[in-house]
Amino acid sequence: MLRMSTLLLRTLRDDPADAEVASHRLLVRAGYVRRVAAGIYSWLPLGYRTYRNVEKVVREEMDNAGFQEVHFPALLPRDPYESTNRWTEYGPDLFRLKDRKGNDYLLGPTHEEMFTLMVKGEFSSYKDLPLSIYQIQTKYRDEPRPRSGIIRGREFVMKDSYSFDIDDAGLEASYQRHREAYIKTFNRLGLKFNIVSAMSGAMGGSKSEEFLAPCPTGEDTYVLCEKCGYAANVEAMVTKVDAYKGEVPPAFEIFDSPNTPTIDSLVELVNSKFGISITGADTLKNVLLMADGKAISILVPGDREVDLKRVGANLAGVQDLRLFEDEDFAKYPGLVKGYVGPQDAAKLGITVYADPRIVIGSHWITGANERDKHARYVTHGRDFEVTAFVEAAEVKAGDPCPTCQTPVVIDRAIEIGHIFQLGRKYAQALGLTVLDQNGKAQVVTMGSYGIGVSRAVAAIAEQSHDEIGLIWPREIAPAEVHVVAAGKDESIFNFAEQLTEQLEAMGLTVLLDDRKDASPGVKFKDAELIGIPYIVIVGKSLQEGKIEFRVRSLGSKVEFATDSAVAEIIAAINN
């Protein structure tokens, strides 16, 4: 029995000044967590019970799926991370430390190496596969910017799984098993989520999907087609365009265009000069970038910005990507800021990539590579060539769905899970092979799957709260029933106590507000803030033989007779 009279808990009447997002604000106010440093939090009793409930659901679903739980240290030696070059590649996000002998250690940001090495140490035959193992472990990443309370911390708990298979078909099967286990897990956690296709990015795999919990304060942006269900991270959104069907344009011509530094001013000048009515979408923007020290130009329609995230995710192998700065222009005197066009790219020594919208045969108004001059009828395939198409332009709400052409919507979400097919990268680097039927060594293929366990607590809070407090799903709540003794009469406290014992005897977890010195108003406010789903009030109606039953999420109140209270409460909860 949890008693409010002795609980290590102090709810706050005011919102903490340093919390903005709802989950952070409410978890602090309701006494679930306290900040220790940026992105590092302590859990108080109510919070830790909630956290452990989430962990329990995750663990049960992993076990149900037949995955085996293991546990690695958080404190790890440098060596395994050298084999995959991540000691270097991970950069400043890695927490590094030295032992007394001066040897390098790290706090694990993720554990691919350790899992791979564990399997390598034990198994060596195809007969041992497939295998899926997981752990629930604290991870450390020295984030450049921790934010939103426990949504993005520098210390956080992640459930990470890895699958090991002999071939691609096996990997696909393991991937699907994880996908199904994740769907069950998030459903049990009461989370609304979308499964979106994602870029596997730096991890170097192939197929990858993210589980996103929609929420306005989320930090991931994704597109969703409400008709066919297509969903993708903005980085992974595919642009669908038709081939050019217009007429072949006349030869390109250069015209004077002084004082047109912006697309708008250019459009205005062209329209009045030629007596036509084009829009920004008919102009071609040449955005210059430095990619690992190489100058590249990205072509996008003038009415769109370049999305650096998308470019980065879609340009294979590029580490450092940034916009051109004045000193870069100085190195390429042929590039006239504001008047760049793709016609002379080869001469100027830059590599040109184009957004898929710049289809072959289409013609554009673009810079003439001379101050105060633009050109029109500049035609792709005739007047300029590109090295490759790359998804580069920003995604806008209303863009056509790549599968059914319906305008998509853009929404924000918290990433709560990520599954992907890693392939053989780690197994190769660490030498994980097994012998096949023919006695030949085969490199194992792996999948990697993560759930942010501590983050899920915050994600649930984000999706399930109102102005006055938290509203937990039953399975996650720190207790299932909150019994409030509201009054001063001894009989009220006695009955509340008895009722609590009876409910517990029926298998329910109960938080009893048995504080003698708190007024009913305080107890009601606290109960609403704490957010246990069912609230039972033992108070003034006790003398009429009644207690009150409330459902936090509905704000509903009904009275039950005291002698049938336990049965009625249980019936109401299980209804």
Add this chain to the structure above:
RNA sequence: CGGGGCGUAGCGUAGUGGCUAGCGCGCCUGCUUUGGGAGCAGGAGACCGGGAGUUCGAAUCUCCCCGCCCCGACCA
């Protein structure tokens, strides 16, 4: 790392050169109160983020450092 904001008691805050740093919540003692964050009386609790400087005098002005929050870049 770029831009913005902030740091005064456990929490929320007032105080912009003047002597004793104020208020509300919370906490302690006593009395009264008990269905929507009770009342009265008394009390504890602050190296005003740290350091250096300017000044007769600094929470207040200057410089440096530290910490925290938000936007961006980057990332689960």
